[in-house]
Amino acid sequence: MAELKGVTKVFKGKKAVDDLNFSIRKGEITAILGPNGAGKSTTIKMLLGLLEPSTGSVRVFNQKPKEKKVLERIGAMLQEVSVIDALTVKEILQLFRSYYPKPLPYEELVTITGFTKEELKKRAEKLSAGQKRRLAFALALAGDPDLLFFDEPTVGMDVTSRSLFWKTIDDLKARGKTIIFTTHYLQEADDVAERIILFHNGAVIEDGTPAEIKSRLTKKAVTFKHFGQKEAVFALKKLPIVSKVIANGDRFIVETSDTDALLRILFERQLPVKEIDIEQGRLEDAFERLTVKEEVI
Numbered sequence: 001m002a003e004l005k006g007v008t009k010v011f012k013g014k015k016a017v018d019d020l021n022f023s024i025r026k027g028e029i030t031a032i033l034g035p036n037g038a039g040k041s042t043t044i045k046m047l048l049g050l051l052e053p054s055t056g057s058v059r060v061f062n063q064k065p066k067e068k069k070v071l072e073r074i075g076a077m078l079q080e081v082s083v084i085d086a087l088t089v090k091e092i093l094q095l096f097r098s099y100y101p102k103p104l105p106y107e108e109l110v111t112i113t114g115f116t117k118e119e120l121k122k123r124a125e126k127l128s129a130g131q132k133r134r135l136a137f138a139l140a141l142a143g144d145p146d147l148l149f150f151d152e153p154t155v156g157m158d159v160t161s162r163s164l165f166w167k168t169i170d171d172l173k174a175r176g177k178t179i180i181f182t183t184h185y186l187q188e189a190d191d192v193a194e195r196i197i198l199f200h201n202g203a204v205i206e207d208g209t210p211a212e213i214k215s216r217l218t219k220k221a222v223t224f225k226h227f228g229q230k231e232a233v234f235a236l237k238k239l240p241i242v243s244k245v246i247a248n249g250d251r252f253i254v255e256t257s258d259t260d261a262l263l264r265i266l267f268e269r270q271l272p273v274k275e276i277d278i279e280q281g282r283l284e285d286a287f288e289r290l291t292v293k294e295e296v297i
């Protein structure tokens, strides 16, 4: 569906993304994750033909992303939505449908996005932030696209709208659509994505299923606050079951192959610890490990 080969994008002499190589397979739900400034939006903009790569090639449906034939088969929901404020939701939906050769039937579009009769009559300028997100979602679907991009789609949505949104994404997948999204809510990526591409400093550092990434990047760990000399905590590193001791602010993270045995040792040694947590490997932890400044001994 889409392919990047050796793609680099330079802004003012600085590389925003560097040598990207990956492809997106049909029918897959892919999450693109990474901390702020990692290069996610730049990558999506290149896939949408909004930015040209400095070097390398970006192909969508085996063509240049800017081709009309490609754009007609793509739907995108980006962070900023600009629509004509004076038009009603209904008018905007119909206008957008008219841009495409085979748009989604109007009734279907309304059903999928859940607009009520009252909402359809509202002018765009009068919509709440959540309703605007829903309108952006509807516009992404207007052309009945094969490939959909969602840039942080659930920002500003309440819990109900969020779960409704993901339910709809599931339905779209069942219809054979290919979906790429970015999010800062890692739990969403873990729950929804079949594949995660993890960006850091403009490069892809992990690519796999959520389960693969968690098992590669996370270790079992016991974390706690400690009120004594920190040397006593770092001494745990000498145990064969401990692989790493990390100080992260006022908490310590002790990575271990055996959390039960480590807990027994903590109590035997009577270390002054509080607020103990046992981590069994979450995507959140995998992500944090990459972005948190670590003091490792």
Ligand SMILES: Nc1ncnc2c1ncn2[C@@H]1O[C@H](COP(=O)(O)OP(=O)(O)OP(=O)(O)O)[C@@H](O)[C@H]1O
Pocket: 011, 012, 015, 016, 017, 034, 035, 036, 037, 038, 039, 040, 041, 042, 043
């Ligand atoms: N138009 C631009 N001009 C100059 N630098 C840019 C431009 N767009 C992005 N950058 C830089 O490129 C890098 C990657 O930015 P990008 O927006 O792709 O990151 P991101 O992963 O989408 O971040 P976020 O999670 O904050 O949206 C950053 O260092 C950013 O400052």
